Amino acid sequence: MEDGMELERKIARLFFTIRQFKPRWLPGKSIRISINSDPVYLRVLRAAMDEIAALAGFSRKECAKIILAVDEACSNVIRHAYHDVAGQPIYITCRITPIKLEIVIVDLGEPADIKSIKPRPLDELRPGGLGVHIIRTVMDEVHYENLAKIGNRLIMAKFLPREEGAL
């Protein structure tokens, strides 16, 4: 007999797939990536994010920081939403608008207690808890959503660099 949780996860995945095909007329260039929750795929995602951030016009230094923020966000999904279980989906949608690079990360894992997602004080010397600090420091907008029964959505954005001489 199918485990109830697994069935709910399949239904949520189906709904997510349907939503992917619903036309949304949003300005800007949009790129969708999905990876498996096995951490071996994080380096593939980093390579893709490097290209996307460069396409948006960020400097090498800023690209490296954006890669780090996305990597930390997906690592948190693997560890906390999927509890290190591989084979689960992580959907990353990147949109380059005239003013910002927006990155939305969706998982179908255990919904997080949003209030508990906060950076730890940096004066404490202990492993862990640095990922959220990195994300909030690097990105200009960070918004976590708990998708009720299954899953989480993280919406984050970084404003594009201003062109020299622009007002």
Add this chain to the structure above:
Amino acid sequence: MSLQLSTEQRGNVAVVGITGDVDLYSSPQLRKEILKLVNARDARLLVDLGKVTYMDSSGLATLIEGLQHINRNNGRMAVTGLRDAVKEIFELTRLDTVFSIYPDTETALEWVAS
């Protein structure tokens, strides 16, 4: 790039050389190696990050854990050879004020051994 580790003994100092990306996938391998070296009393450890192409917070957590063990055992630990991308994450997390960071291996070795 996958992670490669090398460990050599230079006098009383264990020098761990890391090559490649340190992330959620590879940091358990680094953690295993570091924890082998930090539990002795008065342990001396130098971590050479000169060939690290990428490091995330799981890599930092591994180094923090190593430093905690070293501090408990009255040992000494330093890191050296940080490339710009790695230096960036130390600065973002203000760990550049926690770790003893040296630009070159010889100066770092001198301090760790003393």
